[in-house]
Amino acid sequence: MFKDKDFVYIDYVAKIKDTGEIFDTTIEEEAKKANIYDNEKIYKPKLVILGEGAVIKGLEDALYQMSVGEEKEIEIPPEKAYGERDPNKVKTMSLGELRKQGIRPYPNMMLRMSNGSIAVVKSVTGGRVVLDYNHPLAGRTLIYKIKVVKVAETELDKVKALLERYFGSSNVDKFTVEISNDKKEVKITVPKELYLVEDLQSRIYVTAKDIITYVLPDANVLFIETFNKSNFS
């Protein structure tokens, strides 16, 4: 049994109940078997902070009931996943209009529209194109096969988990993190390699926010950058 703000790492394989189609997984071999392997993705257990609401409700709810090492297969109805399908989100457009934008639609093609919304082409017939703006998983019951791999035990583990989330696994070990004995102060030194990263400041901000929200609500979180001659030679 886990509780709010626990940092739980899970492996999972997720499929659509009706079709058996696997659409997401944290496990490299499973991704390859299902033909959804993405070589830009790092396959590793996923961090879920309970109560954060960053994963679908049905998955998060189930995790509260589990324990480290446990494996479980759960069925998640649409209302606890990507919602019901909305028939009003299926719209018809003229083929000419899409062609003008240089798009030659075919069934199941995914389109990112100029307003940023995403649609799936359902059919192209007689100069008319039917587009579905529903989430591709809306209306689907999902099956998640989950394994709880580990849980972050200490505050230090949790702070490092957040640094990994916002700065990447290749950078996390370059930070030093010190938590005072009374847990009132967290000192984080930023590695020099990151000083000129474009969005350093916003990453520091969200990391600090999550440390205070999920790990040490009463702490002062210090981010320290140290410069000396060697930075400028």
Added chain:
Amino acid sequence: MFKDKDFVYIDYVAKIKDTGEIFDTTIEEEAKKANIYDNEKIYKPKLVILGEGAVIKGLEDALYQMSVGEEKEIEIPPEKAYGERDPNKVKTMSLGELRKQGIRPYPNMMLRMSNGSIAVVKSVTGGRVVLDYNHPLAGRTLIYKIKVVKVAETELDKVKALLERYFGSSNVDKFTVEISNDKKEVKITVPKELYLVEDLQSRIYVTAKDIITYVLPDANVLFIETFNKSNFS
């Protein structure tokens, strides 16, 4: 007599020798008298770090020879100011071409060209426009009336001078600066109001660079940001 890396504050009135025209000053009343008052500018003594090369050579050279409280009028020839005029930088363009860009040129109009260079319109005759890409002060002998108002005495004063330069006079007093007794460490805490300023990181970088270059070459310069609940509520 000053030396390299001294932080000297000066007031000045600068004019063109030939015409007597005042083109720059640090003194509000003088700016008003000369009709060059700019209400976006804060009139106050200018910081010159000797050896930095951020002001014209003739001015910097003269400052080395002065002392606090001293007033002096100096004459600076073009080669120690904005250089000689280069006749090859005077070019002719068709009026039509400028009109196409929506520009209606008239004599003495300043133009910022599409490549970023700045030109002054010398004449507009018979469909042809003569543009001068020389610096407006090129070829001019300048007269500077200078007063050395003060000099930053301590390392702390100098660090604050640099914070003022890069973060503005309205922010400088919100920083706290601590220099260790052995001068090996400078700790600067960044005020919370600045955490989400777009270019905070680059301002920190240039400030640290100048502290190490001009004030404490062997120090570690720490910039510290502290977050706690109050940042996120």
